Amino acid sequence: xxxxxxxxxxxxxxxxxxxxxxxxxxxxxxxxxxxxxxxxxxxxxxxxxxxxxxxxxxxxxxxxxxxxxxxxxxxxxxxxxxxxxxxxxxxxxxxxxxxxxxxxxxxxxxxxxxxxxxxxxxxxxxxxxxxxxxxxxxxxxxxxxxxxxxxxxxxxxxxxxxxxxxxxxxxxxxxxxxxxxxxxxxxxxxxxxxxxxxxxxxxxxxxxxxxxxxxxxxxxxxxxxxxx
Amino acid sequence: xxxxxxxxxxxxxxxxxxxxxxxxxxxxxxxxxxxxxxxxxxxxxxxxxxxxxxxxxxxxxxxxxxxxxxxxxxxxxxxxxxxxxxxxxxxxxxxxxxxxxxxxxxxxxxxxxxxxxxxxxxxxxxxxxxxxxxxxxxxxxxxxxxxxxxxxxxxxxxxxxxxxxxxxxxxxxxxxxxxxxxxxxxxxxxxxxxxxxxxxxxxxxxxxxxxxxxxxxxxxxxxxxxxxxxxxxxxxxxxxxxxxxxxxxxxxxxxxxxxxxxxxxxxxxxxxxxxxxxxxxxxxxxxxxxxxxxxxxxxxxxxxxxxxxxxxxxxxxxxxxxxxxxxxxxxxxxxxxxxxxxxxxxxxxxxxxxxxxxxxxxxxxxxxxxxxxxxxxxxxxxxxxxxxxxxxxxxxxxxxxxxxx
Numbered sequence: 001x002x003x004x005x006x007x008x009x010x011x012x013x014x015x016x017x018x019x020x021x022x023x024x025x026x027x028x029x030x031x032x033x034x035x036x037x038x039x040x041x042x043x044x045x046x047x048x049x050x051x052x053x054x055x056x057x058x059x060x061x062x063x064x065x066x067x068x069x070x071x072x073x074x075x076x077x078x079x080x081x082x083x084x085x086x087x088x089x090x091x092x093x094x095x096x097x098x099x100x101x102x103x104x105x106x107x108x109x110x111x112x113x114x115x116x117x118x119x120x121x122x123x124x125x126x127x128x129x130x131x132x133x134x135x136x137x138x139x140x141x142x143x144x145x146x147x148x149x150x151x152x153x154x155x156x157x158x159x160x161x162x163x164x165x166x167x168x169x170x171x172x173x174x175x176x177x178x179x180x181x182x183x184x185x186x187x188x189x190x191x192x193x194x195x196x197x198x199x200x201x202x203x204x205x206x207x208x209x210x211x212x213x214x215x216x217x218x219x220x221x222x223x224x225x226x227x228x
Numbered sequence: 229x230x231x232x233x234x235x236x237x238x239x240x241x242x243x244x245x246x247x248x249x250x251x252x253x254x255x256x257x258x259x260x261x262x263x264x265x266x267x268x269x270x271x272x273x274x275x276x277x278x279x280x281x282x283x284x285x286x287x288x289x290x291x292x293x294x295x296x297x298x299x300x301x302x303x304x305x306x307x308x309x310x311x312x313x314x315x316x317x318x319x320x321x322x323x324x325x326x327x328x329x330x331x332x333x334x335x336x337x338x339x340x341x342x343x344x345x346x347x348x349x350x351x352x353x354x355x356x357x358x359x360x361x362x363x364x365x366x367x368x369x370x371x372x373x374x375x376x377x378x379x380x381x382x383x384x385x386x387x388x389x390x391x392x393x394x395x396x397x398x399x400x401x402x403x404x405x406x407x408x409x410x411x412x413x414x415x416x417x418x419x420x421x422x423x424x425x426x427x428x429x430x431x432x433x434x435x436x437x438x439x440x441x442x443x444x445x446x447x448x449x450x451x452x453x454x455x456x457x458x459x460x461x462x463x464x465x466x467x468x469x470x471x472x473x474x475x476x477x478x479x480x481x482x483x484x485x486x487x488x489x490x491x492x493x494x495x496x497x498x499x500x501x502x503x504x505x506x507x508x509x510x511x512x513x514x515x516x517x518x519x520x521x522x523x524x525x526x527x528x529x530x531x532x533x534x535x536x537x538x539x540x541x542x543x544x545x546x547x548x549x550x551x552x553x554x555x556x557x558x559x560x561x562x563x564x565x566x567x568x569x570x571x572x573x574x575x576x577x578x579x580x581x582x583x584x585x586x587x588x589x590x591x592x593x594x595x596x597x598x599x600x601x602x603x604x605x606x607x608x609x610x611x612x613x614x615x616x617x618x619x620x621x622x623x624x625x626x627x628x629x630x631x632x633x
């Protein structure tokens with residue numbers, strides 16, 4: 001059983017640019033500023049959505065889409081900082097824009113009003129588990145003092161174990177905040193096998209083609225080999 | 229409208245703009261220092277001592293070499309980056325502006341790495357002469373972290389330039405240049421609040437003297453503050469900061485450490501007060517505004533060959549053009565700065581009426597900063613934001629000659 005409404009897809013290979021790894025915390029500075037700005041608005045949206053969910057029994061779709069984009073963005077920035085992926089992420093949290101992506105429910109789900117009312121309390125045990133098991137892991141990725149940083153700098157690749165460790169940290173955080181932000185009422189799962197898809201892309205519904213392209217090019221095959 | 233009449237109209241508009249530009253530049257260039265003031269030759273060696281003079285010349289010669297490296301290396305590195313920097317586009321999964329930001333940040337990061345050996349060697353030289361107290365590791369790690377602020381600044385610039393370029397095409401500079409002036413205005417205004425200035429509690433006599441000097445100069449007294457730099461350097465300095473309600477005079481703690489007399493400190497305060505009296509920070513912003521428009525226009529022209537600033541491909545060339553044009557305008561910027569500083573010296577002499585203290589101050593500057601009082605002719609052109617100490621002492625003597633001293 002590895003089903004959870006919030007799943008992390010990791011499509012990137014293990015190759016990393018030493019130049020960007022060396023400067024990665026600094027290269028992330030504009031993202032961190034943008035995270036704060038966007039996060040302030042997203043926080044207000046979560047509060048409004050909480051009232052909406054209490055009133056009508058499910059979150060508002062527009063607010064959920066906005067919060068989901070923010071959460072996807074948080075995870076892509078985290079993936080960049082923890083060397084789970086190589087490319088510099090975009091600023092929009094758009095689905096399908098990054099090789100590490102949090103798949104989130106596209107439609108608001110009906111949620112128990114009791115669970116919604118007590119959400120801020122219910123999330124605490126999961127946050128406690130995260131504080132014990134995930135936050136210390138982050139130090140492994142710190143420049144100069146973190147082993148993962150040194151390993152990546154020396155070999156030009158993130159060791160698979162560290163990549164998976166980072167990905168699991170992000171997966172669990174994504175599930176915690178997805179729960180906290182009312183995107184789902186399924187409780188976050190600390191098992192690394194639930195809600196993790198290594199090597200498989202997010203299935204995005206393609207828009208209906210109105211007109212066939214004249215000379216469609218073959219899309220490039222994903223570089224990452226399928227992993228199990 | 230025919231092609232020739234359009235051309236004529238364009239020439240007329242250009243001529244009118246050029247005339248306005250020259251008029252504004254001439255107004256900013258004018259100072260209250262008498263035009264007929266002739267500076268006498270000053271034998272600085274007799275004032276500071278031959279060995280002190282030799283030491284200052286030796287120190288400044290090597291420092292100039294580092295300065296030249298600091299001018300040339302960025303041009304070389306960014307020229308190479310302009311040629312090959314586009315290869316880093318593959319490192320980005322962001323949109324055009326995000327990718328442009330990444331390319332700009334990587335350009336600065338590569339420049340930091342290229343400059344590191346020269347900067348470490350320069351630190352060694354400054355430490356050898358006791359000018360700087362910063363450690364090597366502290367410098368390397370400190371500048372690495374400081375890159376974060378630089379990255380943020382360059383990302384803001386790229387956001388403005390590429391954002392306007394995507395809206396207005398090659399005319400982005402018309403909207404971008406005023407935004408850069410507005411940012412310059414904001415930075416100048418908030419600088420005193422960001423500099424870690426503390427109240428000057430230990431020098432009540434200097435505070436009283438400042439109020440007296442302000443009255444004499446006909447200017448509202450400006451809060452005197454102190455900036456603790458004792459852990460970083462031994463060099464003395466002071467600066468006028470802020471605009472309107474944020475105006476301050478910031479004295480480095482090193483100038484208050486007992487090496488300078490009360491009279492010398494009053495000259496320093498009068499000099500900084502003169503900058504506020506003559507609205508020199510506003511003038512500096514005006515000068516910046518005069519240059520930012522043509523520089524932005526030239527960058528827009530140059531980057532067209534890479535598809536214009538709407539595409540990230542042009543960002544490495546943008547960096548090179550920007551630094552190249554800033555380097556090209558350095559001599560005129562320095563000349564402008566020297567005129568404002570000379571005027572502040574002149575006003576300070578008028579306000580303090582104490583040429584002996586002024587002369588002693590400038591002689592002390594040679595001893596405490598090790599700056600060559602008589603540098604080669606190209607040194608002030610490239611690096612001189614202030615008149616040389618020999619010129620400053622010469623101005624004191626010229627003032628004395630005019631005022632019967």
